[in-house]
Amino acid sequence: MADLLNALAVAGKSALGFQAIFFALLAIGINVQFGYAGLLNFGQIAFAMLGGFGIAISVSKWGIPFWAGVLVGLAAAVVLALLLGLPTLRLRADYLAIATIATAEGLRLLFRSVSATPVTNGTRGLSGFNGDFIALAPWNTSQRYSILGTSWSGGELWVALVGWLLVILGSLLVFALMRSPWGRVLKSIREDEDAVRSLGKNVYVYKMQALVLGGVFGALGGMVYAVGTGSAVPDQYQNANTFLAYAALILGGAARVLGPVIGAMILLFILQFADTGLRLLIDNGVIPDDLLSSTDVAQIRFILVGVGLMLLLIFRPQGIFGDRREVMLDAR
Amino acid sequence: MLTFGLGIAAFTPGLAQAEGEQLTGTVQTSRSGPIEDVQIEVAGADGAEIESVETDDEGRWSVDLPGPGEYTVTLDEGDLPDGVELAGANSRTVTVDEGRRQAVIIGLEDGSRGAGGGGVRAIQLLVDGIRFGLLIAMAAVGLSLIFGTTGLTNFAHGELVTIGAVAAWYINVSGGVNLVVATVLAMVVGAAVGALNELALWRPLRRRGTGLIAALVVSIGLSLLLRYLIQVVYGGRSSPYQGFQGGRAVDYGVFTMTNADLASVIISVIVLVLVALMLQRTKIGKAMRAVSDNRDLAASSGIDVNRVILVVWMMGGALAALGGVLLGLSDQVQWDMGFRLLLLMFAGVTLGGLGTAYGALVGSLIVGVFVQMSTLVIPNDVKYVGGLLLLIVILVIRPQGILGSRVRVG
Numbered sequence: 001m002a003d004l005l006n007a008l009a010v011a012g013k014s015a016l017g018f019q020a021i022f023f024a025l026l027a028i029g030i031n032v033q034f035g036y037a038g039l040l041n042f043g044q045i046a047f048a049m050l051g052g053f054g055i056a057i058s059v060s061k062w063g064i065p066f067w068a069g070v071l072v073g074l075a076a077a078v079v080l081a082l083l084l085g086l087p088t089l090r091l092r093a094d095y096l097a098i099a100t101i102a103t104a105e106g107l108r109l110l111f112r113s114v115s116a117t118p119v120t121n122g123t124r125g126l127s128g129f130n131g132d133f134i135a136l137a138p139w140n141t142s143q144r145y146s147i148l149g150t151s152w153s154g155g156e157l158w159v160a161l162v163g164w165l166l167v168i169l170g171s172l173l174v175f176a177l178m179r180s181p182w183g184r185v186l187k188s189i190r191e192d193e194d195a196v197r198s199l200g201k202n203v204y205v206y207k208m209q210a211l212v213l214g215g216v217f218g219a220l221g222g223m224v225y226a227v228g229t230g231s232a233v234p235d236q237y238q239n240a241n242t243f244l245a246y247a248a249l250i251l252g253g254a255a256r257v258l259g260p261v262i263g264a265m266i267l268l269f270i271l272q273f274a275d276t277g278l279r280l281l282i283d284n285g286v287i288p289d290d291l292l293s294s295t296d297v298a299q300i301r302f303i304l305v306g307v308g309l310m311l312l313l314i315f316r317p318q319g320i321f322g323d324r325r326e327v328m329l330d331a332r
Numbered sequence: 333m334l335t336f337g338l339g340i341a342a343f344t345p346g347l348a349q350a351e352g353e354q355l356t357g358t359v360q361t362s363r364s365g366p367i368e369d370v371q372i373e374v375a376g377a378d379g380a381e382i383e384s385v386e387t388d389d390e391g392r393w394s395v396d397l398p399g400p401g402e403y404t405v406t407l408d409e410g411d412l413p414d415g416v417e418l419a420g421a422n423s424r425t426v427t428v429d430e431g432r433r434q435a436v437i438i439g440l441e442d443g444s445r446g447a448g449g450g451g452v453r454a455i456q457l458l459v460d461g462i463r464f465g466l467l468i469a470m471a472a473v474g475l476s477l478i479f480g481t482t483g484l485t486n487f488a489h490g491e492l493v494t495i496g497a498v499a500a501w502y503i504n505v506s507g508g509v510n511l512v513v514a515t516v517l518a519m520v521v522g523a524a525v526g527a528l529n530e531l532a533l534w535r536p537l538r539r540r541g542t543g544l545i546a547a548l549v550v551s552i553g554l555s556l557l558l559r560y561l562i563q564v565v566y567g568g569r570s571s572p573y574q575g576f577q578g579g580r581a582v583d584y585g586v587f588t589m590t591n592a593d594l595a596s597v598i599i600s601v602i603v604l605v606l607v608a609l610m611l612q613r614t615k616i617g618k619a620m621r622a623v624s625d626n627r628d629l630a631a632s633s634g635i636d637v638n639r640v641i642l643v644v645w646m647m648g649g650a651l652a653a654l655g656g657v658l659l660g661l662s663d664q665v666q667w668d669m670g671f672r673l674l675l676l677m678f679a680g681v682t683l684g685g686l687g688t689a690y691g692a693l694v695g696s697l698i699v700g701v702f703v704q705m706s707t708l709v710i711p712n713d714v715k716y717v718g719g720l721l722l723l724i725v726i727l728v729i730r731p732q733g734i735l736g737s738r739v740r741v742g
Contacts, residue, residue, distance in 0.1 A: 038545075086728075087727045088724075088727055093545060094548060097548065099724055099727055101487075103720065106675075106721065110714055113711065114713055115710075115711045240556060240560075243552055246552070247553075292564070296564045300564070302556050302560040306554065306556030306557030306560065309550070309553030310554060317546055
């Protein structure tokens with residue numbers, strides 16, 4: 001029983017910690033692109049990587065201030081979105097999907113390569129760049145605080161607080177945008193591109209704006225993650241994370257302002273609970289070690305997400321809050 | 333730039349193991365193959381010798397360590413055969429973390445790369461590229477035909493490649509069966525998995541009227557599920573097939589090639605010619621092209637579309653499995669090998685024209701050659717990036733691909 005309570009507490013912490021914020025911001029970005037505009041960006045993690053490394057490289061390698069690093073990361077994400085969008089936005093949806101996933105994987109390989117080591121430190125990655133940010137916390141960051149049976153360091157709390165503020169501001173921005181004429185055009189593009197075009201709107205420009213905006217949210221997510229972990233390692237930005245964010249979005253409900261946020265919290269709770277629970281069962285010998293060892297547990301989350309994505313898409317594509325009519329997308 | 337494929341290759345994954353710390357390595361070069369009886373000395377941080385071992389007949393060695401810390405590994409260069417020299421220093425100092433099995437690389441030079449000037453190296457890379465391209469083509473034919481017949485962009489196709497390679501590995505290494513037999517069995521497994529894909533998942537989904545975008549995300553889910561399931565079952569290591577690792581390269585004048593690689597090229601060519609003949613001459617092949625071209629027209633002229641799609645899946649699964657075995661033969665078997673190949677398959681298929689069988693062939697061949705030849709100018713570890721860049725350039729210049737028609741892009 002104590003174990004169960006402990007597992008629930010750990011899962012609850014993870015649903016409120018910086019990882020949930022990371023996936024929430026990624027999913028908010030995907031929501032703008034996929035939920036509202038119908039664009040399939042399968043390379044969201046690349047934007048996050050540029051955000052995280054934007055800060056890391058700026059501070060650790062170039063020695064410029066933290067906040068300038070944030071601007072560098074955001075600018076890099078905008079440039080990547082423009083570069084990706086230029087060739088692919090005129091094409092059918094699956095081409096964008098292929099191009100973005102290829103870019104994300106290619107960028108990760110590039111960042112971890114030997115030739116990039118002088119800038120990115122290769123597979124070891126960069127660390128020690130978040131000091132300026134943590135120092136801004138209004139409380140003592142080296143102390144540990146106990147909240148509802150979970151232990152947080154002061155730094156973790158500070159990152160979580162600022163992160164959730166970002167999520168709230170981002171959600172408000174999306175809310176305002178989607179009520180504006182701009183948002184209505186975006187949703188109409190998702191429903192019928194040709195109809196929008198016949199009304200004289202430049203569909204290409206709208207799609208590009210959605211791609212850039214979503215990419216900026218991805219970069220912000222990557223920054224929260226990099227600052228939260230205190231390090232930026234290329235292999236943290238595996239493409240499977242993009243699909244964790246997709247799972248969060250679809251679970252919460254695409255094309256809903258709070259869908260990605262609630263989805264990310266629930267998803268992280270489920271994954272962490274499964275993780276802790278399985279480890280407990282293995283430690284207690286309920287699951288024999290040769291069936292599933294504790295080193296394998298880390299992979300279970302991706303298996304769960306894979307199954308979850310399939311089941312959601314097949315049986316409940318609108319997720320918890322979504323509207324089924326809004327998410328019945330088809331390839332154009 | 334000359335160190336890849338040479339020297340003591342570190343193919344042992346650094347997975348945490350509870351038993352204790354260990355240093356391992358393999359002494360081999362691409363021309364000489366594994367080198368036997370080379371003395372390796374491991375010394376602690378204070379210079380005291382811990383153990384001195386000789387490599388076995390597969391060039392491998394390992395030393396159990398008393399605990400974590402810093403160790404120096406020294407290779408006795410007097411034991412190296414003629415023609416093989418050290419690329420740098422004969423010793424290396426490594427730090428071993430607690431509970432880790434650490435692989436040690438000492439660079440060796442056998443003159444097979446870079447020797448004789450750029451021209452010869454280009455030919456060597458061209459031959460490697462053709463082998464790699466044929467392999468991509470074999471895996472990608474199914475991907476392209478599945479897209480052509482059902483409209484599905486199947487992101488889980490890479491896992492069919494991995495499943496083939498891993499199935500063959502279990503049959504070959506755990507079951508002790510000859511690799512040729514294991515490959516045939518793996519192709520049967522691949523065909524079965526393909527059929528299962530179609531019957532258990534995609535046909536019901538088509539019947540439900542699931543949109544293509546939703547189907548695409550479902551295939552992503554399936555890909556994640558299978559990929560990480562394979563990692564749990566097979567593990568994060570990379571292992572070679574029994575009796576086929578690091579074979580000696582045969583000199584053909586302007587290029588060298590191991591017998592395994594030569595077999596890979598011959599098998600790929602034969603299989604691809606058979607596939608082309610089947611598509612061109614047989615009834616089911618013509619039906620496949622008909623369904624690919626216009627599904628409704630094919631259905632109304634009496635073709636059983638569902639049966640054709642099932643055959644496409646089975647054929648695609650078997651070919652992907654064969655591609656996986658050949659990839660495992662040259663690059664060892666790994667849990668994510670298929671996913672990494674998938675992106676190059678997409679590049680090949682897009683270049684050739686999505687949905688066309690021959691397009692997949694031509695495009696993959698070009699991508700394979702491009703990826704290998706690109707190492708003339710870019711480092712080896714970013715060569716896949718070149719292939720992915722090529723994909724994006726194709727999308728800018730000619731999105732419908734070489735053999736595709738414009739309407740498909742729309």
